[in-house]
Structure formats: C-alpha cells, structure tokens
Amino acid sequence: MxxxxxxxxxxxxxxxxxxxxxxxxxxxxxxxxxxxxxxxxxxxxxxxxxxxxxxxxxxxxxxxxxxxxxxxxxxxxxxxxxxxxxxxxxxxxxxxxxxxxxxxxxxxxxxxxxxxxxxxxxxxxxxxxxVGLGPEPWAAEFSVPYLVEKFKKINRSIKLSLMDPKIVVGVGNIYASEILFEAGIKPQKKSCRLSQQELEKIISITQKILEQAILGGGSTIKTFQQTNGNSGKFQNQHRVYGRHGKPCYECHQFIRKAEIAGRSSFWCPRCQK
Ligand SMILES: [Zn+2]
Missing domain, CATH: 3.20.190.10 (MutM-like, N-terminal)
Incomplete structure (x- = not known):
C-alpha cells in the first residue's frame, strides 16, 4: 500500500x-x-x-x-x-x-x-x-464557497472530485469511500448536485477522518520499516472499503462495490443517497 x-x-x-x-x-x-x-x-x-x-x-x-x-x-x-x-x-x-x-x-x-x-x-x-495543487484539507481555503465554485461545472462524480489533488490534496481511494459513507453521500453523485449542507459535511468529515488516520499512525520509524508504508491501523477501521457483500455496520444492508473511473468504490445503498 x-x-x-x-x-x-x-x-x-x-x-x-x-x-x-x-x-x-x-x-x-x-x-x-x-x-x-x-x-x-x-x-x-x-x-x-x-x-x-x-x-x-x-x-x-x-x-x-x-x-x-x-x-x-x-x-x-x-x-x-x-x-x-x-x-x-x-x-x-x-x-x-x-x-x-x-x-x-x-x-x-x-x-x-x-x-x-x-x-x-x-x-x-x-x-x-x-504547482496547481489544491489546498490542504485543513486550510481555510477548503471551504463551502470554494467547493461551490469548483463544482459548478463539474459533471463527474463526487468520488472523483474528492480524489482530485487540484481540488483538495490528500484524499486517496480508500479515504474517499470512507468519507462519503460517513457523509451519507453516494460516490456516484454528481459533484455539481451536492447541497451546501453536503459540502459542509464533506469538508468536516474529510478533516476528521484524515486526522484520525494521522493519530492512529503511530511511530513510522517502527511501523514503516518493513512494511510498504502501510501502518495497518487505518485498515481495521474501514466501514465500507473492501467490505462489499458484507452487512453495513449501520443498517445491515449489504455493501456494494463498483468501479468509478477504474478505481474500486464501496458504498451502502441504504445509508448513502
Ligand atoms: Zn448502511
């Protein structure tokens, strides 16, 4: 990883x-x-x-x-x-x-x-x-007005937008699935169709999930030595990623998987709209 x-x-x-x-x-x-x-x-x-x-x-x-x-x-x-x-x-x-x-x-x-x-x-x-990198997830610039402006004409899915480093840096494939689950937003939903409230959620949940991952990362000096950069801890906390066919922790509906632009995406069809 x-x-x-x-x-x-x-x-x-x-x-x-x-x-x-x-x-x-x-x-x-x-x-x-x-x-x-x-x-x-x-x-x-x-x-x-x-x-x-x-x-x-x-x-x-x-x-x-x-x-x-x-x-x-x-x-x-x-x-x-x-x-x-x-x-x-x-x-x-x-x-x-x-x-x-x-x-x-x-x-x-x-x-x-x-x-x-x-x-x-x-x-x-x-x-x-x-050059051209978007803001850090914790930067003041990563705000609702910023996303409204960026997403205005974007017809692609929110999952892809969230993973676009020109929009915001640091959201990889696994985190994108997890963030959207917690925000209750289907990964396929078009970026331009998100409400202000949904954007607000995405911002705060992105910050929260990445922060948790940093805090859970422990000492890299130990954990990163023999592994390929995978601290292994965040993995245990996945709520949708890699869980297709298994019941959702929230509603027991089966988690689904689909490819979005070639990347595996996981979501709960009941919890995410
Ligand atoms: Zn669910």
Missing part, C-alpha cells in the same frame, strides 16, 4: 522530532544517482554544513527546509525514512540515500520500488510538481 497523506504526515512528525538548530548536515551518501528521477547530487551536496530548520509537508511532499532552499522528498509507492546513530548504522537492501548530521544521527531513505523523489528547490512556489 502506498503511503497516503496521513502516513506522510506521521513520517514528518517523527523526523521533525530529530532535528535541532545546532545540528548540521555533515554529508550525504547516495547509493544511486536516481530514484524515480535523477537526484541533483551536486546541488544537494552544497547543503553540507547547513542545518535543517524545519520539516514541513505539502500534499505528500516532505520539505526539509534549510537557509539555502528545500530538500524535497516524496515516498512514491514504497519509500520510507528511518533514523539511526551513524555509529550503529547497518545498511539494508534498497537503502538509497543517507543524510549524516553533526550530532551523530543519520536519516536513511529506503525505497524498494523506486517511485520516490529526492530533489532540491530554491523556489518552492514555482516547483513544477507542486
């Missing part, structure tokens, strides 16, 4: 606990020149001697902020970071990048399938891969 926004946020929180202002980057070690794309090794090596001031997240991008610019990490399908003491470092298969710090710690990036990204940008505003 691919790391989704909540898993990336958990990684961010774990890594950020490990940085402090008097800790400098001692060296980078690259075991390959590319992951999904070539790594700008020369540019990145110029950061030796500087500190990571903050680790932020935008959509599923981790941003290691330095005075010179941002290191950008995307976990792709199977990427993970772990932290260890350089003195006790033991490399594993698929370890591609190491960042060593002056306090003896190091961050190690592992990625068996190599769909991840490790990049550098001085100017994030214009960083190609992030």
């Amino acid at each position: 691919m790391p989704e926004l909540p898993e990336v946020e958990v990684v961010r929180r774990d890594l950020e606990k490990e940085i402090c202002s008097d800790q400098q980057i001692l060296q980078f070690i690259f075991h390959r020149k590319d992951i999904r794309d070539p790594i700008p090794i020369k540019k990145i090596n110029k950061l030796v001697g500087s500190s990571i001031l903050k680790i932020r997240r935008r959509a599923k991008y981790l941003l290691f902020e330095t005075e010179q610019g941002n290191l950008i990490s995307h976990l792709g399908m199977s990427g993970s970071w772990r932290i260890c003491d350089v003195a006790e470092k033991s490399l594993r298969k698929h370890d591609h990048i190491e960042i060593h710090f002056s306090d003896g710690k190091c961050f190690i990036y592992n990625d068996p399938r190599r769909f991840g990204i490790f990049d550098f940008s001085k100017d994030l505003e214009n960083y190609k891969k992030m």
Whole structure:
C-alpha cells in the first residue's frame, strides 16, 4: 500500500522530532544517482554544513527546509525514512540515500520500488510538481464557497472530485469511500448536485477522518520499516472499503462495490443517497 497523506504526515512528525538548530548536515551518501528521477547530487551536496530548520509537508511532499532552499522528498509507492546513530548504522537492501548530521544521527531513505523523489528547490512556489495543487484539507481555503465554485461545472462524480489533488490534496481511494459513507453521500453523485449542507459535511468529515488516520499512525520509524508504508491501523477501521457483500455496520444492508473511473468504490445503498 502506498503511503497516503496521513502516513506522510506521521513520517514528518517523527523526523521533525530529530532535528535541532545546532545540528548540521555533515554529508550525504547516495547509493544511486536516481530514484524515480535523477537526484541533483551536486546541488544537494552544497547543503553540507547547513542545518535543517524545519520539516514541513505539502500534499505528500516532505520539505526539509534549510537557509539555502528545500530538500524535497516524496515516498512514491514504497519509500520510507528511518533514523539511526551513524555509529550503529547497518545498511539494508534498497537503502538509497543517507543524510549524516553533526550530532551523530543519520536519516536513511529506503525505497524498494523506486517511485520516490529526492530533489532540491530554491523556489518552492514555482516547483513544477507542486504547482496547481489544491489546498490542504485543513486550510481555510477548503471551504463551502470554494467547493461551490469548483463544482459548478463539474459533471463527474463526487468520488472523483474528492480524489482530485487540484481540488483538495490528500484524499486517496480508500479515504474517499470512507468519507462519503460517513457523509451519507453516494460516490456516484454528481459533484455539481451536492447541497451546501453536503459540502459542509464533506469538508468536516474529510478533516476528521484524515486526522484520525494521522493519530492512529503511530511511530513510522517502527511501523514503516518493513512494511510498504502501510501502518495497518487505518485498515481495521474501514466501514465500507473492501467490505462489499458484507452487512453495513449501520443498517445491515449489504455493501456494494463498483468501479468509478477504474478505481474500486464501496458504498451502502441504504445509508448513502
Ligand atoms: Zn448502511
């Protein structure tokens, strides 16, 4: 399972606990020149001697902020970071990048399938891969008037709109099914036909469900090491996703499954209108 926004946020929180202002980057070690794309090794090596001031997240991008610019990490399908003491470092298969710090710690990036990204940008505003992304689910911009405006002419299903990162970032396939179940909205319903009330529900439930997933994520340093980015906890809480043919927890009607634009969608025909 691919790391989704909540898993990336958990990684961010774990890594950020490990940085402090008097800790400098001692060296980078690259075991390959590319992951999904070539790594700008020369540019990145110029950061030796500087500190990571903050680790932020935008959509599923981790941003290691330095005075010179941002290191950008995307976990792709199977990427993970772990932290260890350089003195006790033991490399594993698929370890591609190491960042060593002056306090003896190091961050190690592992990625068996190599769909991840490790990049550098001085100017994030214009960083190609992030241009055009919609707001974060918790941003004030993600509001009813915003969605009314966006959905006005959108004839496709709400499920697809919710998963469109140009509308809002961070809602993957599983979360979309779960959010719509809790909102009582059928995934096939056309985006432009949603009422203000339904939009309000979608916003607050999106925030709530993603927040729960972050809180349930636990420490990635432990859980993400051998798994493929699946913390495994959110899975146990699915109310519709993967439950087709089983009775709805609310009304006992059988959960249905259909493909919407090639992605499996699950819903309760009684609870969702
Ligand atoms: Zn039901």
